[in-house]
Amino acid sequence: MSQGDVQQTLSYPIPSEAALEPPAEWARLRQKCPVAKVQLPSGDEAKLVTRYDDVKQVLADPRFTRQLTADDAARLTDSESGGVFNSEMSKIIPDHGEGHLRWRRLVGKWFTAKRMAALRPQMAAIAEQLIDEMVERGQPADLKASLGFPLPVYVICDMLGVPADDRDRFSRWSDMLLNLTRYTGEESTAAQVEFFTYMSGHVAAKRAEPGDDLLSELIKQSAVEGEGLSDMELLATGIGLLVAGHETTANMIGKMVSMLLADRTRWEALLADPSLVRTAVEESLRFDANSGFGLPRYLPEEAEVGGTVLPRGTTVICNMAAANRDDGAFENAGEMDLRRSPNPHLAFGSGAHSCLGQSLARTELQVVLEVLLRRLPTLELAVPVDDLQRVEGLIVGGLREVPVRW
Amino acid sequence: MKVTVDEEKCCGAGQCVLLAPDVFDQREDDGIVVLLDAAPSEELHATVREAAAVCPAAAIDVDESA
Numbered sequence: 215m216s217q218g219d220v221q222q223t224l225s226y227p228i229p230s231e232a233a234l235e236p237p238a239e240w241a242r243l244r245q246k247c248p249v250a251k252v253q254l255p256s257g258d259e260a261k262l263v264t265r266y267d268d269v270k271q272v273l274a275d276p277r278f279t280r281q282l283t284a285d286d287a288a289r290l291t292d293s294e295s296g297g298v299f300n301s302e303m304s305k306i307i308p309d310h311g312e313g314h315l316r317w318r319r320l321v322g323k324w325f326t327a328k329r330m331a332a333l334r335p336q337m338a339a340i341a342e343q344l345i346d347e348m349v350e351r352g353q354p355a356d357l358k359a360s361l362g363f364p365l366p367v368y369v370i371c372d373m374l375g376v377p378a379d380d381r382d383r384f385s386r387w388s389d390m391l392l393n394l395t396r397y398t399g400e401e402s403t404a405a406q407v408e409f410f411t412y413m414s415g416h417v418a419a420k421r422a423e424p425g426d427d428l429l430s431e432l433i434k435q436s437a438v439e440g441e442g443l444s445d446m447e448l449l450a451t452g453i454g455l456l457v458a459g460h461e462t463t464a465n466m467i468g469k470m471v472s473m474l475l476a477d478r479t480r481w482e483a484l485l486a487d488p489s490l491v492r493t494a495v496e497e498s499l500r501f502d503a504n505s506g507f508g509l510p511r512y513l514p515e516e517a518e519v520g521g522t523v524l525p526r527g528t529t530v531i532c533n534m535a536a537a538n539r540d541d542g543a544f545e546n547a548g549e550m551d552l553r554r555s556p557n558p559h560l561a562f563g564s565g566a567h568s569c570l571g572q573s574l575a576r577t578e579l580q581v582v583l584e585v586l587l588r589r590l591p592t593l594e595l596a597v598p599v600d601d602l603q604r605v606e607g608l609i610v611g612g613l614r615e616v617p618v619r620w
Numbered sequence: 621m622k623v624t625v626d627e628e629k630c631c632g633a634g635q636c637v638l639l640a641p642d643v644f645d646q647r648e649d650d651g652i653v654v655l656l657d658a659a660p661s662e663e664l665h666a667t668v669r670e671a672a673a674v675c676p677a678a679a680i681d682v683d684e685s686a
Binding site for chain 2: 274318319320322323324325326327328330331555556557558562563564565566567568569570572573576577
Protein backbone atom coordinates (compact mmCIF):
# COMPACT_ATOMS: atom_id res chain seq x y z
CA MET A 215 0.00 0.00 0.00
CA SER A 216 1.38 3.42 -0.91
CA GLN A 217 1.10 6.55 1.22
CA GLY A 218 -1.84 7.93 -0.73
CA ASP A 219 -3.98 4.82 -0.33
CA VAL A 220 -4.76 5.24 3.34
CA GLN A 221 -8.31 6.36 2.67
CA GLN A 222 -9.03 3.40 0.44
CA THR A 223 -10.59 0.28 1.81
CA LEU A 224 -8.01 -1.96 3.43
CA SER A 225 -8.38 -5.69 3.53
CA TYR A 226 -8.54 -6.89 7.10
CA PRO A 227 -6.74 -8.63 8.77
CA ILE A 228 -3.68 -6.72 7.54
CA PRO A 229 -0.83 -9.09 6.67
CA SER A 230 2.62 -8.58 8.18
CA GLU A 231 5.89 -9.34 6.47
CA ALA A 232 7.67 -10.72 9.52
CA ALA A 233 6.08 -13.12 11.99
CA LEU A 234 6.96 -11.16 15.13
CA GLU A 235 6.76 -7.66 13.68
CA PRO A 236 3.70 -5.43 13.29
CA PRO A 237 2.54 -4.45 9.80
CA ALA A 238 3.93 -1.05 8.78
CA GLU A 239 0.35 0.16 8.21
CA TRP A 240 -0.38 0.25 11.93
CA ALA A 241 1.75 3.30 12.60
CA ARG A 242 0.27 5.06 9.58
CA LEU A 243 -3.28 4.23 10.61
CA ARG A 244 -2.74 5.41 14.19
CA GLN A 245 -1.26 8.63 12.93
CA LYS A 246 -3.36 9.46 9.89
CA CYS A 247 -6.45 7.31 9.85
CA PRO A 248 -7.41 6.27 13.38
CA VAL A 249 -10.90 5.18 12.28
CA ALA A 250 -10.24 3.32 9.04
CA LYS A 251 -12.61 1.65 6.62
CA VAL A 252 -11.76 -2.02 6.21
CA GLN A 253 -13.13 -4.98 4.30
CA LEU A 254 -13.52 -8.20 6.27
CA PRO A 255 -12.99 -11.75 4.92
CA SER A 256 -16.79 -11.92 4.39
CA GLY A 257 -16.64 -8.94 2.04
CA ASP A 258 -18.59 -6.78 4.53
CA GLU A 259 -17.24 -3.43 5.60
CA ALA A 260 -16.28 -2.32 9.10
CA LYS A 261 -14.33 0.43 10.85
CA LEU A 262 -10.96 -0.34 12.37
CA VAL A 263 -9.63 1.50 15.42
CA THR A 264 -5.91 1.32 16.23
CA ARG A 265 -5.14 4.08 18.74
CA TYR A 266 -4.80 3.15 22.42
CA ASP A 267 -7.36 5.67 23.68
CA ASP A 268 -9.89 4.80 20.98
CA VAL A 269 -9.59 1.04 21.44
CA LYS A 270 -9.88 1.42 25.19
CA GLN A 271 -12.93 3.67 24.85
CA VAL A 272 -14.76 1.36 22.45
CA LEU A 273 -14.10 -1.73 24.58
CA ALA A 274 -15.35 -0.08 27.75
CA ASP A 275 -18.29 1.84 26.24
CA PRO A 276 -21.58 -0.09 26.51
CA ARG A 277 -22.97 1.61 23.38
CA PHE A 278 -20.51 -0.51 21.41
CA THR A 279 -22.24 -3.83 21.92
CA ARG A 280 -21.32 -7.40 21.22
CA GLN A 281 -24.52 -7.97 19.21
CA LEU A 282 -22.69 -9.20 16.13
CA THR A 283 -25.76 -11.22 15.21
CA ALA A 284 -27.77 -8.05 14.44
CA ASP A 285 -29.18 -8.03 10.91
CA ASP A 286 -27.01 -5.19 9.69
CA ALA A 287 -23.85 -6.14 11.61
CA ALA A 288 -20.85 -6.99 9.46
CA ARG A 289 -20.24 -10.70 9.10
CA LEU A 290 -16.66 -11.58 9.81
CA THR A 291 -16.46 -14.62 7.56
CA ASP A 292 -18.43 -15.90 4.63
CA SER A 293 -19.08 -19.27 6.22
CA GLU A 294 -22.71 -19.90 7.13
CA SER A 295 -21.93 -20.52 10.76
CA GLY A 296 -20.15 -17.17 10.82
CA GLY A 297 -17.41 -18.31 13.14
CA VAL A 298 -17.25 -17.98 16.87
CA PHE A 299 -18.36 -14.35 17.22
CA ASN A 300 -21.65 -14.56 15.36
CA SER A 301 -22.61 -18.12 16.07
CA GLU A 302 -25.88 -19.18 17.68
CA MET A 303 -23.95 -20.21 20.78
CA SER A 304 -22.74 -16.70 21.29
CA LYS A 305 -26.36 -15.55 21.85
CA ILE A 306 -26.93 -17.87 24.80
CA ILE A 307 -24.74 -16.22 27.38
CA PRO A 308 -26.21 -12.81 28.21
CA ASP A 309 -23.88 -10.20 26.76
CA HIS A 310 -24.92 -7.11 28.67
CA GLY A 311 -26.80 -5.73 31.64
CA GLU A 312 -27.93 -7.69 34.68
CA GLY A 313 -27.89 -11.06 32.98
CA HIS A 314 -24.30 -10.64 31.91
CA LEU A 315 -23.33 -9.44 35.37
CA ARG A 316 -24.90 -12.51 36.97
CA TRP A 317 -23.20 -14.91 34.56
CA ARG A 318 -19.89 -13.13 34.88
CA ARG A 319 -19.98 -13.25 38.66
CA LEU A 320 -21.08 -16.90 38.82
CA VAL A 321 -18.24 -17.96 36.56
CA GLY A 322 -15.81 -15.29 37.70
CA LYS A 323 -15.54 -16.73 41.19
CA TRP A 324 -13.71 -19.64 39.56
CA PHE A 325 -11.09 -17.40 38.11
CA THR A 326 -9.98 -15.39 41.08
CA ALA A 327 -6.29 -14.65 41.39
CA LYS A 328 -6.05 -16.77 44.52
CA ARG A 329 -7.64 -19.81 42.91
CA MET A 330 -5.29 -19.48 40.00
CA ALA A 331 -2.30 -19.13 42.31
CA ALA A 332 -3.42 -22.33 44.00
CA LEU A 333 -3.23 -24.09 40.62
CA ARG A 334 0.45 -23.17 40.23
CA PRO A 335 1.93 -26.46 41.50
CA GLN A 336 -0.40 -28.45 39.24
CA MET A 337 0.51 -26.29 36.24
CA ALA A 338 4.23 -26.55 37.03
CA ALA A 339 3.94 -30.34 37.20
CA ILE A 340 2.23 -30.43 33.78
CA ALA A 341 4.93 -28.16 32.34
CA GLU A 342 7.72 -30.32 33.81
CA GLN A 343 6.15 -33.45 32.37
CA LEU A 344 5.70 -31.95 28.91
CA ILE A 345 9.28 -30.63 28.91
CA ASP A 346 10.58 -34.07 29.99
CA GLU A 347 8.77 -35.65 27.07
CA MET A 348 10.08 -33.01 24.68
CA VAL A 349 13.67 -33.52 25.86
CA GLU A 350 13.30 -37.27 25.55
CA ARG A 351 12.20 -36.98 21.91
CA GLY A 352 15.36 -34.99 21.20
CA GLN A 353 16.27 -31.73 19.53
CA PRO A 354 15.41 -29.69 17.63
CA ALA A 355 11.83 -29.72 18.90
CA ASP A 356 8.69 -27.74 18.21
CA LEU A 357 7.99 -25.94 21.48
CA LYS A 358 4.49 -25.06 20.35
CA ALA A 359 3.38 -28.64 19.71
CA SER A 360 5.32 -30.05 22.68
CA LEU A 361 4.43 -27.53 25.36
CA GLY A 362 2.39 -24.51 24.26
CA PHE A 363 -0.53 -26.36 22.76
CA PRO A 364 -1.07 -29.18 25.28
CA LEU A 365 -0.56 -27.24 28.53
CA PRO A 366 -3.61 -24.94 28.48
CA VAL A 367 -5.88 -27.75 27.26
CA TYR A 368 -4.79 -29.95 30.13
CA VAL A 369 -5.42 -27.13 32.59
CA ILE A 370 -8.85 -26.14 31.26
CA CYS A 371 -9.97 -29.76 30.80
CA ASP A 372 -9.13 -30.31 34.47
CA MET A 373 -11.21 -27.26 35.39
CA LEU A 374 -14.17 -28.53 33.36
CA GLY A 375 -13.80 -32.08 34.67
CA VAL A 376 -13.09 -33.44 31.18
CA PRO A 377 -11.22 -36.77 31.28
CA ALA A 378 -7.57 -36.78 30.20
CA ASP A 379 -8.31 -39.16 27.32
CA ASP A 380 -10.46 -36.55 25.59
CA ARG A 381 -7.90 -33.74 25.73
CA ASP A 382 -6.62 -34.22 22.20
CA ARG A 383 -10.10 -34.18 20.68
CA PHE A 384 -10.70 -30.94 22.56
CA SER A 385 -7.61 -29.34 21.04
CA ARG A 386 -8.81 -30.15 17.56
CA TRP A 387 -12.35 -28.86 18.12
CA SER A 388 -11.06 -25.70 19.68
CA ASP A 389 -8.73 -25.12 16.73
CA MET A 390 -11.53 -25.58 14.20
CA LEU A 391 -14.12 -23.50 16.02
CA LEU A 392 -11.85 -20.49 16.08
CA ASN A 393 -10.81 -20.77 12.48
CA LEU A 394 -11.76 -18.11 10.00
CA THR A 395 -10.33 -19.30 6.71
CA ARG A 396 -8.24 -22.42 7.11
CA TYR A 397 -11.18 -24.79 7.29
CA THR A 398 -14.29 -24.60 5.16
CA GLY A 399 -17.59 -23.56 6.69
CA GLU A 400 -18.69 -27.18 6.39
CA GLU A 401 -15.76 -28.54 8.37
CA SER A 402 -16.16 -25.89 11.01
CA THR A 403 -19.88 -26.62 11.32
CA ALA A 404 -19.18 -30.36 11.64
CA ALA A 405 -16.71 -29.60 14.44
CA GLN A 406 -19.30 -27.44 16.18
CA VAL A 407 -21.84 -30.26 16.03
CA GLU A 408 -19.36 -32.84 17.39
CA PHE A 409 -18.24 -30.54 20.14
CA PHE A 410 -21.82 -29.58 21.02
CA THR A 411 -22.83 -33.25 21.23
CA TYR A 412 -19.85 -34.09 23.41
CA MET A 413 -20.42 -31.15 25.76
CA SER A 414 -24.18 -31.88 26.07
CA GLY A 415 -23.28 -35.39 27.20
CA HIS A 416 -20.65 -34.00 29.53
CA VAL A 417 -23.07 -31.53 31.19
CA ALA A 418 -25.64 -34.32 31.61
CA ALA A 419 -22.99 -36.55 33.18
CA LYS A 420 -22.04 -33.78 35.61
CA ARG A 421 -25.69 -33.26 36.55
CA ALA A 422 -26.00 -36.98 37.29
CA GLU A 423 -22.68 -37.25 39.08
CA PRO A 424 -21.14 -33.97 40.16
CA GLY A 425 -17.39 -33.79 40.57
CA ASP A 426 -14.90 -31.24 41.83
CA ASP A 427 -14.99 -29.00 38.78
CA LEU A 428 -16.37 -25.72 37.49
CA LEU A 429 -19.45 -27.17 35.73
CA SER A 430 -20.43 -29.26 38.76
CA GLU A 431 -20.09 -26.21 40.98
CA LEU A 432 -22.25 -24.12 38.66
CA ILE A 433 -24.89 -26.87 38.60
CA LYS A 434 -24.86 -27.10 42.39
CA GLN A 435 -25.44 -23.37 42.65
CA SER A 436 -28.31 -23.50 40.16
CA ALA A 437 -30.03 -25.92 42.51
CA VAL A 438 -29.40 -23.79 45.58
CA GLU A 439 -30.36 -20.42 44.19
CA GLY A 440 -33.06 -21.61 41.83
CA GLU A 441 -31.89 -19.08 39.33
CA GLY A 442 -28.61 -20.51 38.22
CA LEU A 443 -27.63 -21.33 34.70
CA SER A 444 -29.76 -23.36 32.29
CA ASP A 445 -28.36 -26.42 30.51
CA MET A 446 -27.83 -24.31 27.41
CA GLU A 447 -26.02 -21.66 29.41
CA LEU A 448 -23.83 -24.32 31.04
CA LEU A 449 -23.06 -25.79 27.65
CA ALA A 450 -22.22 -22.43 26.13
CA THR A 451 -20.10 -21.61 29.19
CA GLY A 452 -18.12 -24.83 28.88
CA ILE A 453 -17.56 -24.38 25.17
CA GLY A 454 -16.79 -20.70 25.54
CA LEU A 455 -14.20 -21.26 28.24
CA LEU A 456 -12.44 -23.96 26.29
CA VAL A 457 -12.36 -21.96 23.10
CA ALA A 458 -11.30 -18.81 24.95
CA GLY A 459 -8.81 -20.52 27.21
CA HIS A 460 -7.03 -22.88 24.91
CA GLU A 461 -5.83 -21.44 21.68
CA THR A 462 -5.13 -18.00 23.04
CA THR A 463 -2.75 -19.18 25.75
CA ALA A 464 -1.33 -21.97 23.59
CA ASN A 465 -0.26 -19.49 20.95
CA MET A 466 0.88 -16.92 23.47
CA ILE A 467 3.31 -19.41 25.02
CA GLY A 468 4.94 -19.94 21.61
CA LYS A 469 5.01 -16.24 20.77
CA MET A 470 6.32 -15.22 24.20
CA VAL A 471 9.21 -17.70 24.08
CA SER A 472 9.98 -16.70 20.48
CA MET A 473 10.09 -13.00 21.34
CA LEU A 474 12.35 -13.67 24.33
CA LEU A 475 14.72 -15.85 22.25
CA ALA A 476 14.65 -13.65 19.15
CA ASP A 477 17.03 -11.34 21.00
CA ARG A 478 18.78 -13.69 23.36
CA THR A 479 19.88 -10.88 25.69
CA ARG A 480 16.23 -10.91 26.82
CA TRP A 481 16.43 -14.58 27.76
CA GLU A 482 19.74 -13.97 29.52
CA ALA A 483 18.30 -11.06 31.48
CA LEU A 484 15.61 -13.42 32.76
CA LEU A 485 18.15 -16.11 33.63
CA ALA A 486 20.14 -13.54 35.58
CA ASP A 487 17.04 -12.24 37.37
CA PRO A 488 14.04 -14.60 37.35
CA SER A 489 12.09 -12.05 39.40
CA LEU A 490 11.51 -10.30 36.06
CA VAL A 491 9.18 -13.10 34.95
CA ARG A 492 6.03 -11.22 35.92
CA THR A 493 6.79 -7.98 34.09
CA ALA A 494 8.31 -9.96 31.19
CA VAL A 495 5.01 -11.80 30.74
CA GLU A 496 3.08 -8.51 30.72
CA GLU A 497 5.51 -7.00 28.22
CA SER A 498 5.21 -10.08 25.99
CA LEU A 499 1.44 -9.64 26.01
CA ARG A 500 1.80 -5.97 25.10
CA PHE A 501 4.50 -6.52 22.49
CA ASP A 502 2.71 -9.36 20.68
CA ALA A 503 2.17 -7.97 17.18
CA ASN A 504 0.40 -11.12 16.07
CA SER A 505 -2.48 -11.34 18.51
CA GLY A 506 -5.13 -12.07 15.92
CA PHE A 507 -8.31 -10.55 14.65
CA GLY A 508 -9.04 -8.17 17.52
CA LEU A 509 -12.47 -7.64 19.05
CA PRO A 510 -15.54 -6.70 17.00
CA ARG A 511 -18.29 -4.44 18.34
CA TYR A 512 -21.64 -3.38 16.88
CA LEU A 513 -23.27 0.03 17.24
CA PRO A 514 -27.07 -0.01 17.54
CA GLU A 515 -26.97 3.79 17.91
CA GLU A 516 -24.81 6.64 16.66
CA ALA A 517 -21.60 7.24 18.61
CA GLU A 518 -18.33 9.09 18.30
CA VAL A 519 -14.84 7.67 18.52
CA GLY A 520 -11.52 9.32 17.73
CA GLY A 521 -13.31 12.43 16.49
CA THR A 522 -15.36 10.47 13.95
CA VAL A 523 -19.11 10.11 14.23
CA LEU A 524 -20.13 6.56 13.41
CA PRO A 525 -23.70 5.93 12.26
CA ARG A 526 -25.90 3.30 13.89
CA GLY A 527 -25.34 -0.12 12.35
CA THR A 528 -21.56 0.31 12.19
CA THR A 529 -19.36 -2.64 13.08
CA VAL A 530 -16.10 -1.59 14.74
CA ILE A 531 -13.00 -3.78 14.96
CA CYS A 532 -10.70 -3.02 17.88
CA ASN A 533 -7.09 -3.92 17.19
CA MET A 534 -5.59 -4.19 20.65
CA ALA A 535 -2.15 -5.18 19.37
CA ALA A 536 -1.93 -1.97 17.32
CA ALA A 537 -3.10 0.01 20.34
CA ASN A 538 -0.43 -1.64 22.47
CA ARG A 539 2.23 -0.21 20.13
CA ASP A 540 0.86 3.33 20.40
CA ASP A 541 3.68 5.73 21.32
CA GLY A 542 1.08 8.04 22.79
CA ALA A 543 0.36 5.47 25.49
CA PHE A 544 3.68 3.68 26.00
CA GLU A 545 7.14 5.18 26.12
CA ASN A 546 9.31 3.57 23.44
CA ALA A 547 6.34 1.45 22.42
CA GLY A 548 8.44 -0.25 19.75
CA GLU A 549 10.96 -1.55 22.31
CA MET A 550 10.48 -4.69 24.37
CA ASP A 551 11.28 -3.66 27.93
CA LEU A 552 11.11 -6.62 30.31
CA ARG A 553 10.95 -4.25 33.29
CA ARG A 554 8.10 -2.06 31.98
CA SER A 555 5.83 -1.07 34.84
CA PRO A 556 3.02 -0.18 35.01
CA ASN A 557 1.99 -1.87 31.79
CA PRO A 558 -1.70 -1.16 31.14
CA HIS A 559 -1.77 -3.05 27.84
CA LEU A 560 -5.04 -4.06 26.22
CA ALA A 561 -4.18 -7.67 25.37
CA PHE A 562 -7.09 -8.84 27.54
CA GLY A 563 -9.44 -6.08 26.44
CA SER A 564 -10.75 -3.47 28.84
CA GLY A 565 -13.80 -2.66 30.92
CA ALA A 566 -16.71 -4.87 31.93
CA HIS A 567 -15.97 -7.45 29.23
CA SER A 568 -12.24 -7.71 29.74
CA CYS A 569 -10.99 -11.27 29.68
CA LEU A 570 -12.53 -13.38 32.43
CA GLY A 571 -9.61 -15.79 32.31
CA GLN A 572 -6.80 -13.27 32.46
CA SER A 573 -5.55 -14.45 35.86
CA LEU A 574 -5.49 -17.99 34.50
CA ALA A 575 -3.60 -16.93 31.39
CA ARG A 576 -1.11 -14.82 33.34
CA THR A 577 -0.48 -17.63 35.80
CA GLU A 578 0.01 -20.18 33.03
CA LEU A 579 2.44 -17.91 31.18
CA GLN A 580 4.40 -17.13 34.33
CA VAL A 581 4.64 -20.78 35.33
CA VAL A 582 5.70 -21.96 31.87
CA LEU A 583 8.39 -19.31 31.71
CA GLU A 584 9.68 -20.09 35.21
CA VAL A 585 9.90 -23.80 34.48
CA LEU A 586 11.55 -23.28 31.09
CA LEU A 587 14.19 -20.94 32.53
CA ARG A 588 14.96 -23.46 35.24
CA ARG A 589 14.88 -26.62 33.13
CA LEU A 590 16.30 -25.42 29.80
CA PRO A 591 18.49 -22.36 30.46
CA THR A 592 20.39 -22.98 27.20
CA LEU A 593 17.18 -22.76 25.16
CA GLU A 594 17.51 -21.04 21.77
CA LEU A 595 15.62 -20.79 18.50
CA ALA A 596 16.64 -23.55 16.10
CA VAL A 597 15.86 -21.38 13.05
CA PRO A 598 16.57 -17.74 12.17
CA VAL A 599 13.82 -15.43 13.46
CA ASP A 600 12.93 -14.56 9.86
CA ASP A 601 11.98 -18.17 9.20
CA LEU A 602 9.22 -18.17 11.82
CA GLN A 603 5.82 -18.39 10.14
CA ARG A 604 2.45 -17.14 11.28
CA VAL A 605 -0.60 -19.37 11.34
CA GLU A 606 -3.15 -18.02 8.90
CA GLY A 607 -6.86 -17.84 9.30
CA LEU A 608 -7.24 -17.82 13.04
CA ILE A 609 -9.09 -15.31 15.14
CA VAL A 610 -6.23 -15.93 17.54
CA GLY A 611 -2.81 -15.19 16.08
CA GLY A 612 0.10 -17.55 16.55
CA LEU A 613 3.17 -19.15 15.03
CA ARG A 614 2.99 -22.37 13.03
CA GLU A 615 5.99 -23.84 14.79
CA VAL A 616 8.52 -22.70 17.34
CA PRO A 617 11.64 -24.79 16.59
CA VAL A 618 14.04 -24.79 19.54
CA ARG A 619 17.30 -26.37 20.76
CA TRP A 620 18.84 -26.46 24.21
CA MET B 621 -1.92 7.33 50.40
CA LYS B 622 -5.63 6.53 50.49
CA VAL B 623 -7.04 3.72 48.37
CA THR B 624 -10.69 3.31 47.38
CA VAL B 625 -12.32 0.67 45.21
CA ASP B 626 -15.55 0.70 43.20
CA GLU B 627 -17.28 -2.67 43.50
CA GLU B 628 -19.81 -1.73 40.83
CA LYS B 629 -17.12 -1.16 38.23
CA CYS B 630 -14.97 -4.14 39.24
CA CYS B 631 -14.94 -6.96 36.68
CA GLY B 632 -13.03 -9.41 38.85
CA ALA B 633 -9.92 -9.60 36.67
CA GLY B 634 -7.80 -10.11 39.77
CA GLN B 635 -4.79 -8.12 38.56
CA CYS B 636 -4.70 -6.14 41.80
CA VAL B 637 -4.63 -9.31 43.90
CA LEU B 638 -1.81 -10.79 41.83
CA LEU B 639 0.14 -7.57 42.32
CA ALA B 640 -0.64 -6.54 45.86
CA PRO B 641 -2.22 -9.41 47.81
CA ASP B 642 -1.73 -7.52 51.09
CA VAL B 643 -3.92 -4.67 49.90
CA PHE B 644 -6.52 -6.33 47.66
CA ASP B 645 -8.50 -9.54 47.75
CA GLN B 646 -11.46 -10.97 45.84
CA ARG B 647 -14.78 -12.06 47.35
CA GLU B 648 -15.13 -15.82 47.43
CA ASP B 649 -18.65 -15.82 45.99
CA ASP B 650 -18.18 -13.64 42.91
CA GLY B 651 -14.56 -12.54 42.54
CA ILE B 652 -15.32 -8.86 43.17
CA VAL B 653 -12.60 -6.77 44.79
CA VAL B 654 -12.20 -6.49 48.55
CA LEU B 655 -10.03 -3.72 49.91
CA LEU B 656 -7.90 -5.10 52.75
CA ASP B 657 -5.86 -2.01 53.47
CA ALA B 658 -7.11 1.47 52.58
CA ALA B 659 -3.94 3.13 53.84
CA PRO B 660 -1.09 0.85 52.74
CA SER B 661 2.38 1.45 54.06
CA GLU B 662 5.08 3.20 52.08
CA GLU B 663 6.77 0.10 50.65
CA LEU B 664 3.51 -1.00 49.03
CA HIS B 665 2.80 2.29 47.28
CA ALA B 666 4.51 1.39 44.01
CA THR B 667 2.59 -1.85 43.52
CA VAL B 668 -0.69 -0.22 44.55
CA ARG B 669 -0.15 2.53 41.97
CA GLU B 670 0.57 -0.15 39.41
CA ALA B 671 -2.57 -2.07 40.37
CA ALA B 672 -4.63 1.09 39.89
CA ALA B 673 -2.96 1.83 36.56
CA VAL B 674 -3.55 -1.61 35.09
CA CYS B 675 -7.05 -2.30 36.48
CA PRO B 676 -9.07 -3.06 33.32
CA ALA B 677 -12.22 -1.59 34.85
CA ALA B 678 -10.55 1.49 36.36
CA ALA B 679 -12.11 0.45 39.65
CA ILE B 680 -9.20 1.47 41.91
CA ASP B 681 -8.61 5.04 42.96
CA VAL B 682 -5.43 6.19 44.66
CA ASP B 683 -5.37 9.50 46.47
CA GLU B 684 -1.74 10.47 46.88
CA SER B 685 -2.46 13.56 48.94
CA ALA B 686 -4.04 11.63 51.79
